[in-house]
Amino acid sequence: MERKSRTVTPRRRIAHLDMDAFFASVELLRYPQLKGLPVVIGGGRRKVDEMLVERYAGRPLSEVPPQAFPLLKDYVGRGVITTATYPARQFGVGSAMGMMKAAKLCPQAIVLPVDFDEVRRYSRTFKSVIREIAPLVEDRGVDEVYIDFTEVPGGQREGGRVLARLIQKSIFEATGLTCSIGVAPNKLIAKMASEFDKPNGISVVFEDDIQTRIWPLPVRKINGIGPKAEAKLHRLHIRTIGEMAAQDVDWLVGNFGRSTGAWMHDAAWGRDDRPVVTESEPVSMSRETTFDRDLHAVRDRAELGAIFTELCQKVAADLQRKGYVGKTIGIKLRYDDFRIATRDQTIEGFTADPRTIRQVAGQCLKRVPLKQPLRLLGVRVGKLAREGDAAAAPPAAPAPATAHRAAEPIADLFGPA
């Protein structure tokens, strides 16, 4: 019998890797004496190191007794928790929770500020470890990546489990940190799978497992369904992914719009053909800050003006450091009642100049009501281009004042640039 040779297409295997309690785990490497204790990261502005060094001069940080660390119950000020160690999570404390609420749940938790430089250092390290083993890696922030296992030697063994184990082991050897990995036919399922067995777990999901392992999960587990979509689905008596999959696509489109409805239907059936994207360009850069206390445009004019200028300088510095220029400049502010207002303006040429940004952002500011106290101010630059690519463009000049709504007289308060 004649046999035709055929190309065997390997099964698509995509991994999602999530570092376990990343920010907290990085801190624990520095303060190993806190291992096993409830620790939350976030809020604090003051370096804990400095405080401890003052109190325990001459002794290594790893020897400072746990009782010396600041506790959540003593925390004052605004802020939310970035992450919590697993012992702290047992008290119900978790990411994005307000400090005050967390203090009620677990007053004895130790609170540490975020050390972004250290976190970024570990982030680079674990990603480079992964790339040495599997080169197709998509960055999803400091503590997450997608990895395409499909063509990697050994990437198909046990559905990807063998390679996932190797990556886990290599990261631990290089950093002392653990991670959780989900391997599945696509990014959507891989992302859900990485949550199945945390911390330090590996979950492998195949197409045939979707009905048994994915459909029983709440709709909120789908990456892209947030609190709003969840609430609406609940109102429509849909709570699980399986219940969503059982709906007619036209019904979902009717309720959520063409794009979202169709996407929801695909997601519920585990369909997702998004590739693993190894390179991407930023779309915008911004800086924003929440004030220690609400500020008023009239009473706190000087303070606001100084903060505003500083934000513009920081965005400009970010752009310059990373080699980008932009042509849409905007502002964002949050009032004391948490309403948000944004305004932006596109100018003729590209810029990364702090004075130009300050001037155009100042014009945007004149178009928002400023009678109410403010809690946050932000400055954004969008429509980015690489500095070299934009070189041929005309030089940046602030656009002439356009026919926007009339400024309120009070709006001038942040002063001239």
Next chain:
DNA sequence: TCTGGGGTCCTACATCGT
């Protein structure tokens, strides 16, 4: 008990030129 900072993407709407 109030809710950070830095992003992306989507939608709706206005405006403008053809």
Next chain:
DNA sequence: TCTGACGATGTAGGACCC
């Protein structure tokens, strides 16, 4: 000359993510 369709572009806001 008027009207409408339409695509491109800018703007504002919202949802969502880490």
